[in-house]
Amino acid sequence: MALITKKRLIRLAKGFFPALCRPDDAWALARLAPDEAELFRAMDVRDREHNVAVAKQLLERWPEAPDCAVRAALIHDSGKAVRPYNVWERIFTALFEQWAPDVEPYPPRRGLAGAWQVRKHHPRYAADRISDPCVAEIVRRHHSGGPEWAEKLHRVDRDY
16 A cells, blocks of 8 residues: 555645645646647646646656656546546545456446546546557556656656
């Protein structure tokens, strides 16, 4: 089980109080292609803040990060916007992820089954909507491993 860090506790608090979130939308939107910007804008404020923090940390750790890796970091959780995914579902599926049922990505489901789908398949849902193949591949594999930048994105993402 992941260590509960100060960052995670703050993120949990913001889960209940999204008005506390202050994503740097201007910074993100200046880097994204128009179709990617649309995906970014569709995300919940909590996910936008998280994704911006991950992208900035990625650049801090690896200043040589290619543009497609930074853009992937900015929209890596955009697949969570495919259906309403309330705070209780997010917390429940995160806490019990290791016991998650094996759910297929389609057809979309309602209730807790749908929340498990989002938790498990959000990288695919996002990647399927991204036109740049480099960005899509990094997003698709940011939890499952793969190309170097997908692996690096995963390392930063798990810290937040």
